[in-house]
Amino acid sequence: MRFDLAQPWMLVLLPLALLPLLRKRSDTLGFSHVAWLPADRVGRLVGFLWRAFAVGAMAFTVLGLAGPGQSGAVVERAGRGAEVLILMDRSSSMDATVHTNGLQTAGRMSQEPKAKVVRDLLSEFVAKRPDNRFAFMTFSTVPIAVVPFTQKTDTVQAALAATAIGRGLPETRMGVALLAAIEEFEGRSYSGSRVILIVSDGGAQLDEATRQRVHAGLAREKIGLYWIYVRSGPNSPNLNTETVSAYGLGEELTLHQFFKTLSTPYRLYQVDDSTAMAAAMAEIDRQQNFPLTIHERVPRRDHGAAFYLAAMLCCAGLLACRAVQLQSWRKETP
Structure with a gap:
């Protein structure tokens, strides 16, 4: 200190x-014989x-x-968890509900907007991990860094709640958002597991230059990637089957295949209801529970x-x- x-x-x-x-002069008294005192x-x-x-x-x-x-002063303490950057899709499609088309869909996504269900489950995920360092970023046309890395979960909770205001834009630029998310880790000392948690209902076509930058950035900063793919209904592509449509590979499947070529850990969670979404968040919570060194600057x-x-x-x-x-x-x- x-x-x-x-x-x-x-x-x-x-x-x-x-x-x-x-x-003072008043402190001095004259006596003829001081020794007599x-x-x-x-x-x-x-x-x-x-x-x-x-x-x-x-x-x-x-x-x-x-x-x-x-x-x-910087205080060092140990905990368990990870440095997690939540990259949340705020495009207009996330404001819609899951269209079941007569099929049985469990959970709340058939009645409530996908963004609300995602927001509530992410809020529970953040609340259960007090030792983590979270950052929060949204994206549609452009990425918006809402909260830098912090251990103050109430700040992250407020940022999640703020996503309920307004509606998103129709375009989803995943490549730009991923590069911006990787930049949030640059210059930070490596203290434990690092994860980018993407929550989106769509994919994107990435050009070769963007792919190389994403691949190199994730490897350089030692970042794992989790993609919670929220399906919008039976017409959405099923990434687990990897089927090719008459029009070729869809954006979601193309992005998934690129993520599988990364040199860092990657995991896909395909969900079509709130129950599957909750199960995915619970599994991520179990997996990302490693020793974490936290350097906290005290006021x-x-x-x-x-x-x-x-x-x-x-x-x-x-x-x-x-x-x-x-x-x-x-x-x-x-």
Whole structure:
């Protein structure tokens, strides 16, 4: 920890603390024979203490006004979990419900918008992992970094709740969003497992340059990739079957096949109802439970109150010295 002063210019008043050491003319009495005076050891002690308390009261008050404290402290502690960046799709398709077309679909996604169900389950996931460091980013046309990496889960919860405001744009640019998510890890010291958690109901066609940048970035920063693919209904492609339609590979399947070529861990969770979504989140919670070293910068600690307390104790000492003097004078007065 580094000791500093919030208002160091107040130290120019510190020499005023020497004023009690200056003798007044009234303190000097003339006697013809000083040796005849009896030794007043109590008086000398009280006088010494009075000046010491006066100097201390003024000095501690000035030091307290200078704002002493400690800042820049970084506390290291260990936990279990991971550094998780949640990359949430906020395109307009996520505001729709799952279209069942007469098929039986369990859970709430057949009655509520996909974005709301996803938001609620992500909120539960964040609440259960207090040792994790979370970052939150949304994307549609452009990626938006909402919350940088933090251990304050209430901040992440507020960001998740804010996604309920407004509607998304129709376009989904997954490649740009992935590159922006990887950049959030750059420059951070590696302290444990790193994960990008994509929650989206669609894919994207990535050009070769973007693929190479994504591949290299994930490998360089040692980031695992989880994709929670929210199917919109029976007409959505089933990535587990990897079937080719009459029009060729769909964007979702093309993206899935590219992710499987990554040199870092990749896992697909294909969900079409809230029950499957909850099961996917529970499995991710079990998997990403590794030792994690957390470096937390603590807020500045202000020590001004301790100096003010010392000044008050010195003032109490001055009152005590004054009481001893008055008691002594009363005894000497006939």
